[in-house]
Amino acid sequence: MDYSSLINTSLELKTGPVRTSHEASTALKQWPLAANDFMELEKKVSVKQQEKNALVEQMNRVSAENKKLTEVLTAVCEKYNALRSQVMDYLMAKNPERPSPGPNSRPSRKRKCESGNDGAAAANGSSGSSSTDEEESLIKRLREEKITAKISRVFVRTERPNTGLIVKDGYLWRKYGQKITRDNPCPRAYFKCSFDPSCPVKKKVQRSAKDQSVLVSTYEGEHNHPVLSQADQEATDPTCSRSVTSLGSVPHSNSLSSTGPAVAALDMTKSKRANEGKVLPGPKPESLELQRLLVEQMASSLTKDPAFTAALAAAISGRIVH
DNA sequence: CGTTTTTGACCGGCGC
DNA sequence: GCGCCGGTCAAAAACG
Numbered sequence: 001m002d003y004s005s006l007i008n009t010s011l012e013l014k015t016g017p018v019r020t021s022h023e024a025s026t027a028l029k030q031w032p033l034a035a036n037d038f039m040e041l042e043k044k045v046s047v048k049q050q051e052k053n054a055l056v057e058q059m060n061r062v063s064a065e066n067k068k069l070t071e072v073l074t075a076v077c078e079k080y081n082a083l084r085s086q087v088m089d090y091l092m093a094k095n096p097e098r099p100s101p102g103p104n105s106r107p108s109r110k111r112k113c114e115s116g117n118d119g120a121a122a123a124n125g126s127s128g129s130s131s132t133d134e135e136e137s138l139i140k141r142l143r144e145e146k147i148t149a150k151i152s153r154v155f156v157r158t159e160r161p162n163t164g165l166i167v168k169d170g171y172l173w174r175k176y177g178q179k180i181t182r183d184n185p186c187p188r189a190y191f192k193c194s195f196d197p198s199c200p201v202k203k204k205v206q207r208s209a210k211d212q213s214v215l216v217s218t219y220e221g222e223h224n225h226p227v228l229s230q231a232d233q234e235a236t237d238p239t240c241s242r243s244v245t246s247l248g249s250v251p252h253s254n255s256l257s258s259t260g261p262a263v264a265a266l267d268m269t270k271s272k273r274a275n276e277g278k279v280l281p282g283p284k285p286e287s288l289e290l291q292r293l294l295v296e297q298m299a300s301s302l303t304k305d306p307a308f309t310a311a312l313a314a315a316i317s318g319r320i321v322h
Numbered sequence: 323c324g325t326t327t328t329t330g331a332c333c334g335g336c337g338c
Numbered sequence: 339g340c341g342c343c344g345g346t347c348a349a350a351a352a353c354g
Contacts, residue, residue, distance in 0.1 A: 175327060177346060190345070194326090204345095 153218045155208075171195055171223065173203055184209040196225045 174194035180187045186207035193199040201221040208214040 174325095176348095178328075179344065179346095182343065188344090202345095 153216060155214055155216055171201075181206070186212060193223060195223075199224050 171193055172195040173191035175189055175191050177190040178187050179190070184206055186209070188204055188206040191203040191205065193201040193203075201219060201223050203217055203219050205215055205217045208216050
């Protein structure tokens with residue numbers, strides 16, 4: 001990868017034609033004052049060159065590390081998915097009479113899902129818990145996990161607290177409802193994906209009850225089309241690029257978050273030009289899912305790492321200062 | 323005039 | 339069975 005295209009390391013010092021050493025020495029004899037300047041300049045150039053080399057080297061090292069981590073993460077995810085499907089197959093084979101909910105079946109009533117699926121269901125009432133009961137509850141939990149795996153939650157901090165419930169995530173949404181819920185004085189807005197009428201994805205956006213500058217958007221389902229390009233987003237909403245940068249922390253996300261600008265923004269070692277097409281190439285659903293998972297896990301681990309955030313802050317401030 | 327947003331009505335599940 | 343509540347529908351209004 002050509003990192004010089006990413007960061008302008010050009011020192012813009014060698015602007016004129018190169019002199020021969022003889023010409024230079026003649027010139028030095030003619031203007032002794034200029035000789036000192038030239039020496040000073042030469043010194044500066046060599047120092048800058050060294051800095052540049054060090055930076056490029058560091059960039060290469062970080063990139064290699066990034067690549068290695070991505071590979072490890074991919075391997076772990078693949079193993080986890082394989083294991084989970086094996087467990088599912090095993091349990092299904094043991095209990096073939098139980099009907100499984102279809103892929104399009106919605107989670108049975110959100111109220112139950114949201115109240116937490118943390119094994120409390122496994123411990124519910126039935127006396128004399130046998131091994132079959134345990135398996136049953138495990139199947140239940142696995143099914144719930146499979147369903148809720150398509151639900152993701154994203155937290156977005158907004159700069160202006162009084163703006164509407166708009167979260168720019170790279171997709172086109174049509175609002176179809178708004179409700180005031182019991183546990184939050186702020187209204188909850190309901191959106192459907194309007195980019196493709198057949199797209200099953202829905203989104204709920206509500207301000208956090210604790211911190212009203214934080215928008216909580218909950219996604220249900222997966223898009224069956226690629227994300228809008230930056231140009232398309234700006235065409236539909238000129239403010240979108242700004243809000244992309246305001247994408248805040250992701251304190252909790254129970255599974256796969258949506259792809260989009262956040263994904264593109266994560267791998268900072270990649271060239272921005274990769275996203276400049278009209279529409280991003282639509283990856284296969286499996287790889288898309290894996291990609292989302294990877295991005296989320298990477299983002300989570302990176303944002304939790306104080307060393308990383310400190311280094312990032314230092315790099316950004318250093319870049320601004322220079 | 324077509325599209326999007328708003329908003330009250332309606333529906334269905336859940337808990338008592 | 340009834341009321342509560344979250345989610346959806348659809349007509350009206352607003353907008354470009």
